[in-house]
Amino acid sequence: MMSTHERPQARGGVLSTSPWTRAPLLLLRRPSVFLAIVGAAVVLAIAAASGVLFLSTLGTASLQAQAAADCPESSLPSATASIPGSQLAGVRAGGTARFRSQGLPTPYTAEVGSSRIQDSSVHLLNRKGALEHVRTLTPVAGAGAGAWFPDVFANKIGARPGELVPTVSGAKIRVAGIYQDLAPSPFKLANLPRFFCTWKAQIVPTAASDQAIAATPINYRQAPMLLADEATVASASDGPVLLSWYAPLSTTVTPLSGYDKAQAEAQQAAGLIGAQYGAVVDAGSKLPIKTEIAHHARNGVSGSVLPIDIAGIVVALMLIGGAGVFWATHRSREVRLLVAHGVGPVALGFKAVLETLLPALIGTTGGYFAALGLVRAVGPAAVFEPGTPLLGFLVAVGVLVGGLALIGVIGGLSGRERAIGSARSWPRFVPWELGLLAVAAWMGILIRSGSGVTVDHTIVRVSPLAFVFPILGSTAVLLLAGRLIAWLLPKIGRIAHRRGVAGYFALRRLAGSRAVVVGLIVGTALPCCLLTYGSTVTNGVSHEVDAKYRTNLGAEHVLSVYGVHDSNPATGGRGTLVAVFQAEPRLPGNHEAYVLGIDPKTFADFAFLDSGQRAAVAKLHGVPAGADVPAILVNAPAGTDASNVSIRRTTIPLDVVARSAVFPGLRNGSRPMIVVPTSALVSVDPDADRLNQWWTSDKELGSAYALMQQEGFSVLTELTSDVVIGTTGLLPVTWIFGYLRALAVLIGVVAIAGLIFALAARTRRRTVSYVLSRRMGMSKLTHVRSLVLELVLVVGFGWLAGSGVGAAAFGVIYRALDVYPALPPPMSFVLPAATLALTALVTAAVVLAASLATHALAERAKPAEILRLE
Structure with missing residues (x-):
């Protein structure tokens, strides 16, 4: 018989007691931890869902770009029939009904x-x-x-x-x-x-x-x-x-799969119309070609999106881990009590999951909707494929499960670490980062030996290795640097006393927090690295394409004109006239060439010229008939004989006064080009195939048209570099590197959040030392200076290392990223000055804000309470 003083044991074991039953709502009393978990879950959900959502927009974006550059009807499901006039009204009405019966909008x-x-x-x-x-x-x-x-x-x-x-x-x-x-x-x-x-x-x-x-x-x-x-x-x-x-489909609301379906329905409608009226009905518009290109564009970049997406998820999981550590720091007293009562790591891990579940769900939901909005706002298209939003949500939930499991592991280890500590084992001393570095080096060799860029079905594809290489390589280099820094930190601590009060406190804190310091350096360096790399590649490809087509076209606007009879008519400062001979010029030995006749007085005002090319143009001048004509030899192999050039029955003796690898108007990279004054072309065989062009600028375009109309010239065609730079074959390149830069920004957010977690956790642990230091006479200004110095050394070094590694990664492989190798000039190395300046400003702002915030938190501490609790 049970004694009246004995309590019955609770059923359900330890997990049914109040520390666990109350766990789901406990963090409502700790808003800082609650918001930290929400924020981490938001970032994780964005990283998980955005890849799926982004990928589903690529085909639609390609189709939209093609539709914008072509006639409206070429991008619509359609049918065309050859009908006798007597049947026209009836067949039109019947065909319209057939379109609607197939589920298509009224055509x-x-x-x-x-x-x-x-x-x-x-x-x-x-x-x-x-x-x-x-x-x-x-x-x-x-x-x-x-x-x-x-x-x-x-x-x-x-x-x-x-x-x-x-x-x-x-x-x-x-x-x-x-x-x-x-x-x-x-x-x-x-x-x-x-x-x-x-x-x-x-x-x-x-x-x-x-x-x-x-x-x-x-x-x-x-x-x-x-x-x-x-x-x-x-x-x-x-x-x-x-x-x-x-069928009037709208590219702004219809995804690529909708066009595939509509085209199939239009083909069925065409068959029904033909069967009903005995006519031949053609449903073969340009739309199938456009949708095929769109599918190639999407498939061509999907392999590149995957490693970027995985990297984003891994980094976001690191933030979840940081939030878990933040939870463990704030719940350390209760964890100690539970461990003292014999609670094991599994129960503690379950408690951590229960406490963080509510804010994690809130953050995941908010992050998912944020991903929808972000991809719609900044992605290549605002239309998702059917079922993609649900798939993105499921991916976000699945990754959240992994994040909660990570928090559970951290919660379990927090108790174990308090109870028995953790011994340093030999794997910590193995530089396993060298394995990552070796893999990255192998990828770099593959990229350089082959081609980082290929063209498939008119779509420019960048090898996925070009995205995996910098992520692996930079991570390996930065982790190795972190290992070296961890080894040097104790030595830095020994010289702290030589650096004044602020320097002493800053260096001693660094020496005593090796894990935090290394984490902050790597966390700062990685987003700076990827952002620098992504911006460098994007700027490099953009600069290359722009340079190629600036070279190819020659000026902002190139107008082919008809009706030019004077060899060098006055242009009134509204442009420069250029004479082009494309197919007939020959150098000695019957080698094909290309002749460009320019007006040296006006050419430099409108053509895309660098300083060297301007100096070469200045050497061109008129000469008496029969004398050697000064010429610029462009894109010619060493040893090319350019003593004269023949255009049909006319031979012009040349005096090569300058050489250049590229020059405005170079349209054929396989042939040399001869640039001469147009005055030397007055007596060229009149039967020669001469093309007259008016080169002008955006500013003078309207005036140029007015003057040409006044002079009786007719404009046959107009070309600008935008016509080619905006081609859909190059668009996926800009999309994918834009996504890489978005990943870098996301990692930057993670790094800032990690910095906040680290500083908050450290402030709680070091408030006692701050209180005692203040009692010993350390001023507030000295404390702030020590914090600024500490963070400048850590975060500033991370920015410097990350930016340098990112630029170096591009420097290793940039020659293999030439989009069109046959068209000069080649790919060049261009640093993204704007990106470097922006990241430097953000880094400085983060250092200053974090220093002031950390000082403010320390100032708010109550010495009596802190000393009593510790």
Whole structure:
């Protein structure tokens, strides 16, 4: 029989007692620890979910970029049928119904027919809203049915609004109105609205040969475009009408998979339309080509995203570990009591998990939504593939489980460490970082021996090794440096007494906190390293591409002009005229060359020139007929004979006054280029294939156009470097290195958080020493100076080491990252000065803020309470 003084044992064991049952809400009483766990979980969730989310946007971003650079209809699911005019209305309505029955949005249609009026072929286009994109020259109100004629053609045939114009086949077309011709001449630069882009071939005249025109089907030849209603198109077209349906999907809300699905639905709709009306219906628009390129773009960078994502998760788990240590520091007194009562490490670990579970869940949820917002805001596209947000959340939860397990291990070890301590074992002395360094060196050799950049299906791909190499290599180098610093710290402590009061306290604290010091140095160095590396690579690739195409084009705007008869006409300070001979020039020995004729007086004002090239241009001058012409020899192997150059039946003797590896206007990296004054090209064979170009700047572009119109020149084409730099083949390169820089910023956040954890934990442990030092006469200013000195030595060295290692990593492999090796100039080493300055400022701000905050916390301590508790 049980005694009345005996208590029954609690059922459920130790985990059912109050320290565990109350654990889930205990941290609400400790807001600093609660917020630390929330913050760490936020960072972990962002690192875990962002990779999945980022990867799902790449294909859509590629498709969006392609759509922006092409005609609108080329990126839409579509179908085109050749239909007799008599069936046009019925087939249009039936095809629209078929599109909707396949789940596609209601399509808009375009109908293009062809006819002959007098001696001219004409096109008839019916598309809703066409009149809103032209300049009407006659009133629109009351115009009624019929067709709107372009003014050039209307003047040619004498057509007036309201008249009936007969076609050769006998049909009558009512003139509903007159609009300004969109492209009146093949010798003028057409200003075609994007609305009509799909029908550019039918609208814009070209200087094609009769044979080329005859080989083009009549529906696709250039001819006057009449903007007609459906009834007019049906009745006046001589042959079948091209009827097209376009499903209006939006790239801003539709992911790549949605386009894949819609294209398949459009193909099914095309088959149903063809079966119903007995017509041949083509669903082969440009969209399948664009989606294929988009898939290649996404697949090409997925291998690079994975190591970056894994690195981000590992670093975020380190922050979770730091938060776990922060928890253990603040809960140390209760842990000691529990250990004294015989509680083991498993129970302590479970308690740590229970206490941190609530803030961890809150942080994970917030971090997941933050990842959604961040990728939408700064990612290449704001559209995710279906199911990706859920997958990202599951990944974040899965990584959180690992983070909680890590906290549990730290919680269990915190009790064990207090109880029995930990002996130093031999693995601590093994420099295992050398293994990482060896792997990184092997990767660097692979990158340099092969190519860090390849082009596959027009997509520029960067080898995943280019991302793994700096992460492994820099981590290994920094850990080795940390091992060396840990070995040197005791020696630093021995000289502390020679460095004044502030120096003494700073160096003694460093010598007594080897693990914290090494952790802070590596934690500061790693984000600086990756940010420097990512910025250096991004700047290097951007600088290389820009330099290549600045060299290739020559100036901000290169206009091909027609109608230049004077060899060197006045440009009025609005540009410089350049004469180009591409296919016919030959050097002695019948070696192909490229001749560029320039005006030395104006060329330097508009061309992309460096100081050496400017000096070379200054040596060009006019000479009497028959004398050797001063020339700049560009991109020529050593020993090239450039004593003269032949252009068809004309031979020009040369005097090479300068040599250069590259020069503005170098369009072919496989041939030498000869730069001479245009005055030397006056007597060149008139049958030679000469191209005249007007090079000008952004500032003078408008004035240049006005002057050329005044002089009677016609602009045929206009090129800028943006046309090529913005190509979708290069876009994935910028995306992936942007993601690497985002990882570096994330690691920087982790480093700052780690610094806060370390300083907070150390402040709790060293408040007694501060109190005693203050009693012994140490001033507040001296304490602040000692903190600043300590953190400058630690964090400042971390910034210096990280930035140096990051730049060095790029220096090892930068020549293998040449995007287009065949196009000069080669890849160059360019330090990201802005990034280095920004990280230096952030580092200085962190040092100052952390020093002041640590001093403030120490000042708030109550000496009596601190001494009593300790």
